[in-house]
Amino acid sequence: MTTVVSVHSFRGGTGKSNTTANVAAILAAHGARVAVIDTDVQSPGIHTLFGFDQSVDHTLDDYLWGNIDIAGAVHDVTDRIGANGGGGQLLLVPASMQASDIARILRDGYDVVKLNEGFRDLSEKFDLDYLFIDTHPGLNEETMLSITVSDVLLLLLRPDKQDFQGTAVTVDIARRLSVPNLLLVINKVPESVDGEDLQAQMDVAYGAPTAAVLPLSTEVVINASGALFSLTHPDHPWSEGIRRIAERLQDGSATG
Amino acid sequence: MTEQTPRRFWRFPMRWKLLMAFAAAFTVVFAFIAVWVVNYASDNAKKRITGQLLEITEGAARDLNARRVAEVAALPAGSDPAKNTSYRRIAEDLESVRATNPSVQPYTYMLDDGDLVFLVSTAEFKEPVAKTVPAETLEYMDKGLRGTTFEPENTDAFGTWISAYSPIVNRQGDTVAAVGMDYSIAYVQQVQREARAQVFPVLAVSYVLLILLVLMVSTLLVRPIRRLTDATRRIADGEYDLDLSHIGPRSRFSDEMSDLADSFKVMASKVAERERALTREVQRLRVEIDNTKREETVREITETDFFADLAAKAEDLRGRMHRK
Numbered sequence: 029m030t031t032v033v034s035v036h037s038f039r040g041g042t043g044k045s046n047t048t049a050n051v052a053a054i055l056a057a058h059g060a061r062v063a064v065i066d067t068d069v070q071s072p073g074i075h076t077l078f079g080f081d082q083s084v085d086h087t088l089d090d091y092l093w094g095n096i097d098i099a100g101a102v103h104d105v106t107d108r109i110g111a112n113g114g115g116g117q118l119l120l121v122p123a124s125m126q127a128s129d130i131a132r133i134l135r136d137g138y139d140v141v142k143l144n145e146g147f148r149d150l151s152e153k154f155d156l157d158y159l160f161i162d163t164h165p166g167l168n169e170e171t172m173l174s175i176t177v178s179d180v181l182l183l184l185l186r187p188d189k190q191d192f193q194g195t196a197v198t199v200d201i202a203r204r205l206s207v208p209n210l211l212l213v214i215n216k217v218p219e220s221v222d223g224e225d226l227q228a229q230m231d232v233a234y235g236a237p238t239a240a241v242l243p244l245s246t247e248v249v250i251n252a253s254g255a256l257f258s259l260t261h262p263d264h265p266w267s268e269g270i271r272r273i274a275e276r277l278q279d280g281s282a283t284g
Numbered sequence: 285m286t287e288q289t290p291r292r293f294w295r296f297p298m299r300w301k302l303l304m305a306f307a308a309a310f311t312v313v314f315a316f317i318a319v320w321v322v323n324y325a326s327d328n329a330k331k332r333i334t335g336q337l338l339e340i341t342e343g344a345a346r347d348l349n350a351r352r353v354a355e356v357a358a359l360p361a362g363s364d365p366a367k368n369t370s371y372r373r374i375a376e377d378l379e380s381v382r383a384t385n386p387s388v389q390p391y392t393y394m395l396d397d398g399d400l401v402f403l404v405s406t407a408e409f410k411e412p413v414a415k416t417v418p419a420e421t422l423e424y425m426d427k428g429l430r431g432t433t434f435e436p437e438n439t440d441a442f443g444t445w446i447s448a449y450s451p452i453v454n455r456q457g458d459t460v461a462a463v464g465m466d467y468s469i470a471y472v473q474q475v476q477r478e479a480r481a482q483v484f485p486v487l488a489v490s491y492v493l494l495i496l497l498v499l500m501v502s503t504l505l506v507r508p509i510r511r512l513t514d515a516t517r518r519i520a521d522g523e524y525d526l527d528l529s530h531i532g533p534r535s536r537f538s539d540e541m542s543d544l545a546d547s548f549k550v551m552a553s554k555v556a557e558r559e560r561a562l563t564r565e566v567q568r569l570r571v572e573i574d575n576t577k578r579e580e581t582v583r584e585i586t587e588t589d590f591f592a593d594l595a596a597k598a599e600d601l602r603g604r605m606h607r608k
Binding site for chain 1: 563568569570571572573574575577578581582585586590591594595597598599601602604605
């Protein structure tokens with residue numbers, strides 16, 4: 029059975045795409061069949077982490093407009109994780125980077141129900157262990173649908189006032205939608221901040237577990253769009269945090 | 285914690301305290317040394333004069349012709365000795381002693397029927413000594429007939445002197461008369477004054493040099509303390525990256541001051557570290573959530589038709605995702 033993981037944040041710039049790609053890659057490297065779908069059609073970006081440039085053919089946009097079926101938008105990026113030992117597989121459904129496509133999506137919107145069908149078909153056709161949905165930041169109809177259909181909501185936030193407040197709202201909404209598992213990840217935490225203390229405060233404030241406190245690192249920022257940092261720098265504290273998130277998801281799927 | 289330091293109206297720098305303490309101590313010690321040196325110098329001058337006087341007197345007593353002295357001594361009192369050749373020769377001899385030692389007054393005297401009388405002198409021939417000389421001096425002069433005698437400060441009708449007496453002995457070993465020498469005390473005092481005058485400038489220069497040395501030492505002692513004070517002020521202002529290498533000796537040898545500077549450096553770095561820790565504490569992020577606003581925002585979203593519809597279908601949607 030597929031564990032559907034929505035990766036969401038109240039605001040942009042939380043490192044959502046980077047975290048999603050890295051966690052997905054780690055799970056695939058451990059032998060899981062993983063797909064990542066970029067539903068941030070308004071401002072896509074996750075494909076660059078898997079080595080694609082601006083011109084990607086066969087995207088989620090094409091599927092939403094009925095030009096292709098969902099399998100046609102799938103790109104196998106298993107080679108990006110290096111080894112394919114253990115039968116792991118990493119798939120990507122990118123969103124179009126074409127300005128015209130983005131404009132069309134913004135103008136016409138898309139069929140939320142078709143998107144949901146796409147999730148389901150993808151899970152079934154590729155017999156996925158994990159489906160990561162990289163969402164557009166902020167709460168709107170599409171993201172709330174993604175949240176609703178997920179088994180795990182991975183909420184990313186940065187350590188600032190606006191994110192603390194916005195995440196509280198998102199947590200409440202997720203509860204109202206009865207999302208089975210809620211995991212918080214705080215990213216870009218400056219070294220000077222006491223991480224344990226922050227985590228303890230978040231436990232109290234949100235009543236939900238924090239999977240990882242990821243440090244603010246210039247190395248990560250520099251590497252971000254070029255490669256999968258957790259694979260190239262496995263000993264970095266940021267990568268350790270990514271592994272903790274992956275372990276948390278493995279535990280969750282084992283029990284759920 | 286207060287930033288105020290007690291208000292002190294009188295500022296009395298340590299440098300001046302040190303200077304005054306050292307100066308006071310040195311002045312006392314120096315005064316003793318000065319008194320001693322001056323006394324020593326004038327005593328020495330007096331001893332030298334005394335020695336010279338005894339030497340001259342003994343020399344004169346030896347050089348005078350005892351036979352001639354005996355001849356003059358035999359002349360009757362009241363006669364005119366100037367006609368006697370021997371008298372004139374003795375007078376010339378005494379005059380030549382005086383010529384070489386101008387501060388000395390030489391004369392001869394003898395025992396005549398139990399009384400001391402002047403022989404060749406400025407006094408009258410065979411005039412009794414007791415007429416012009418006090419009894420005390422008379423005793424010394426009497427002793428002078430038996431052996432060389434020194435008489436310290438004595439005053440007679442002509443002035444204050446130190447004197448020496450030495451017997452004139454003939455070839456048979458008999459004393460025929462004695463030589464007396466008076467040395468003006470004024471001259472002794474002058475020599476003493478001169479000795480003192482030589483010592484005083486040396487003492488004065490040494491004293492000034494010593495005070496300057498004290499000034500230098502006190503400055504050297506106080507300088508690192510001042511620097512340290514300056515450093516504490518800067519640390520109080522939060523400037524921790526201090527260069528304290530200029531406190532303490534510049535050489536490779538350490539002393540208490542460099543120890544202090546070292547421990548001060550350690551203290552400064554620890555304070556800096558602690559402050560950094562405190563700053564970190566201050567940077568402790570507060571996860572603050574405005575719950576009123578939170579509830580309001582959540583209500584705005586949940587009140588929409590879309591949300592109501594989605595919430596109602598939530599279970600179903602998730603179920604359809606996992607249908608096999």
